[in-house]
Amino acid sequence: MSQAAAQTISLPPGSQSALTQALPPLREELSLHPGPKAADGSPTWTLQDPVNNRFYRIGWLEFEILRRWPMAEPERIVASLNESTPLRIDGEEIDQLIEFLASHDLLQIRGPQAIQRLLSKRAARRVDWLLLVLKNYLFFRIPLIRPDRFIEATASMVAPFWSPVAMGLYSASALLGLVLVLRQWDLFVTTFTDFFTLEGAVLMGLTLGGVKILHEFGHAYTAKRYGCRIPSMGIAFMVLWPVLFTDASDAWKLPSRRQRLAIAAGGIGVELAIASLALLAWSFLPPGILRSLSFLLATSTWIVTLMINLNPFMRFDGYYLLADSLGIANLQDRAFALGRWFLREQLFSFADPPPEDFPPKQRLLLISYAFGTWLYRFFLFLGIAVMVYYLFFKLLGIFLMLVEIVWFIGRPIGNELAAWYGRRGEMTLNPRSLRTLFGLALLLALLCFPWQGNLSAQALWKVANYARIYTPSPGQLAQMTAALDHEIVQGEELFALHSPDLDYEIARGEQRIATLSWAVSSQGLDPRLRERLTVTRQELQSELSAQQARLAERKQLTITSPLSGRIVELMSPLDVGDWLSEDELLAVVVGPGGSLIEAFVAEEDLALLEVGSTGRFYPNDPGQAPFSVRLREIDSTSSRRLAEPYLASIYGGGIPVRVDEKGALVPETPIYRVVLEQSVPQPPPRYIVPGVVRLKGARQSLLSSIARNILAVLIRESGF
Structure with missing residues (x-):
């Protein structure tokens, strides 16, 4: 390659003086590979930068210019290209290619001005370490091995x-295993118990780790099969969660779309193959940890892999499979540019191409x-922001959550708004801009x-006077004299329990008291009894108190009604001779009186x-x-416990x-109890009727509601 002065790199596009300047030489280690055909059928080539491990897709025009680059003079390249090909250029295309090559550091740099240019680019790329940490703490990669030689040496064995x-x-194996499993389906779906031991958990972790390693080697061996280099394999951290990775970017130089698709699907293929063998093995393994492992490999591992790796909105296997299926390299960047153009045209009609x-x-x-990726990322980053808040201690969690929201959600939106503001002079009144103004006003x-x-709240319609009867011990x-729908009076005996243990304790207490x-009464007959008289009297007093408590507990075993009314609920089945534990609900008694509605309102709706x-x-x-109902009473403090289980989520x-x-039952969020009454009295319910109450409250805007909710969350989470 001919040599040239470094200043030719900075020629502006379209400058006519470029035709009289010598071309800067290309870096010698660059290589050019045939690429896949473009969508219009034209040929493409891939320019590889092996030092930075980057690949650039170029078209026919750029290829023809690079073929003639050793001519060193733009005039000769233009004349040769116009004479020997159907392409027609005037030199501007060469200037644009020079700018592209220079901006991606693909040219040889010589001379003091070129060195200064490199130093300026380095300074522009330098990022403060704190900013670098904040940008990359959610995702960073650590290369661990350079496996290319090992993959090359073992490829024939694999x-x-x-x-x-x-x-x-x-x-x-998959088909036969499925047939055999279907014959034992009930047993198959219950195969997981062996993982609830320490040995099982460790073995499960090792198995899952081994499968993920094989997944990555699936990518590596498939890439090596098609002649690609594997520069590194290692571990990446996504929100501090470790995942393995394989650098198979060399696949970009392959012209065959089918080969690139095979490399992207290599890891999933390995897990599906393992799953098919594990499914068949399950039917022949004896019950135990190995059978449980085969169940895990045949079910959850590959399903989770498909759900995560086939996601096209993140740069996992699914993204590259989609990009190669469409034949569009740099899918996200090009789709995002098209999405921004579409959004601006729909809102403002700038008439940009x-x-x-x-x-x-x-x-x-x-x-x-x-748009799908933007929406997915919005909720993903929002979810990650909430997760890092709870993952770290509160002060650091708040800081990282704000970083997540500002940097990954607010910054892209702010950049787009800044671009709109920068073009405010181009905005004119037209149907689309009027539609945008109308939509904004709306x-x-x-x-x-x-x-x-209006607001809604979970509520119970219940009688005002009722009692639940539980077993005391x-x-x-x-x-048992209680019966369903039986009319009873206050103090009437309903149940009588017998406790052999309590009877034994009472009998033993009587002997001890005797x-x-x-x-105490014989202390005058024995000097030893007289010496222990004080201690004996204390023991007697303590035993008398304990015996009194036992007798009171036995008295409670005879259960009476606390009020007059009717039994509306009775434990079923319940027969004489049944053994009952403590605090079992035996019956519900409803007394005379009206009814009320008890509702629980969220804290943000209380105002x-x-x-x-x-x-x-x-x-x-x-x-x-x-x-219809009317609000009668509002509690001044939140309900720490939910007394009625009917409204509990569990x-x-x-x-x-x-x-x-x-x-x-403890509410997850603050709720306040309110009591309502019927606007028009009507017969009370039999006992308790759950439902929903819809109340007319003070009108508020959606904006004030959002602000109030945010403020409530900040106040609730502000305690350190």
Whole structure:
């Protein structure tokens, strides 16, 4: 290659003086490979930069210019190209190619001005270490090995696993294994118990790790099969979660789309082959840890792999499979550029040409892919922001969450808004800009107009006077007079329990009291008893107190009704002789009186309510008609416990709860109890009717509702 002065690199596009300047030489280690055909059928080539491990796809024109690059003079290249090809250029294309090569450091750099240019580029690329950490803490890679020689040496040993015979065996194993499993389906779906031991958990972790290593080697050996180099394999961290990776970027130089697809699918293929063999092995292995491992490999591992790796919105296997299927390199960047162009044209009609020409159907697909990826990333990064908040201690969690939201969500949106603002002078009144203004005004109206006033809350319609009857302590049911729908009076005996353990303790206490009483009364007959008189009296007093407590507990085993009324619920089945544990619900007694509606309102909705607010109660039972209600009372403090299990999420209700160490139902978010009454009195329910109450509250805008919710979360999470 001829030598040239470095200043020729900075020639502006279209400069006519470029035709009289010598061309800068290309870097000697660059290589050019035939590429796949473009969408229009024209040939392409791949320019490889082995030092930076980068690949650039160029077209026919660029290839013809690079073929003639040793001519060193643009005038000669233009004349040769116009004379020997149907292409017609005037030198501007050479200037543009020089700019492209220079911007990607593909030219030889010589002279003080060229060195200064490199130093300037290095300074421009230098990023503060703190900013670098904030940008990359969510994802960074650590190369661990350079496996190319090992892959080259062992490729022949691995080749039989990719042969047509092996593929047939995998398919036959999957089919036969599925037939055998279907004959034992109930047993198959319950195969997981051996992992609930320490040995099982360790073995499961090692197995999953081994499968993921084989997944990566599946990519590596497939790439080596088609002559690609594997420069590195290692571990990457996504939100500090380790995942393995294989650098198979050399596949970009392959002209065959089928070969690139095979490399991208190599890892998934390995896991599917392992799953087929494991499915067949399950039917022949004895019960135990090995059978459980085969179940794991035949089910969850490959399903999770497909769900994650086939995701086209992240740069996993699915993304490269989609890119090669469409024949579009740099799919995301090109789709994003097209998506931004489409968005600007739809909003402002700038009349810009599209960044690239695609057929209409392909253009629509790329625009849809761009918007789908943006939407997916928005919720993904939002979810990651919440996750890092809970993953670290509060102060660091808040900081990293804000970094996540500002950098990965706010920054791209801000850049696009800045681009719109920078072109404000080009905005004119046209149908699309008027439509945008109307949509913006409508959005502001929806956000700011106080049109929201109704709110919903989980509620119970129940009698005002009722009592639940529980077993006071464990025992055997000795007598039962209670019956469903039986009218009873306060103090009436309903159940009698018998506790042999308690009877034994009472009898033993009586003997102990008799012995201690004799010792006190006989102290004058025995000097040793007289010496222990004080201690004996204390023991006697303690035993008398304990015996009194036992007798009181035995008295409680005779269960009476706390109020007059009717039994509306009775434990079933329940017969004399049954053994009962403590705190078992035996019956529910409903007394005379009216009814009330008890609802639980979210904290953010509390400000919208006031005593006297009206609404309607809708029972969950469709056979019962809804009715109007009026707010009578609002609790001033939140409910720390949920007394009624009917509304708890773990029992099918609508209030999220957790069970604490004492077995109480604790709401996950602050809720406030409110009491409502019927606007028009009607007969009370039999007992308790769950439902939903819809109340008319003070009207508020959607914007104020969002602000109030955010403020409530900040206040709730502000405690350190």
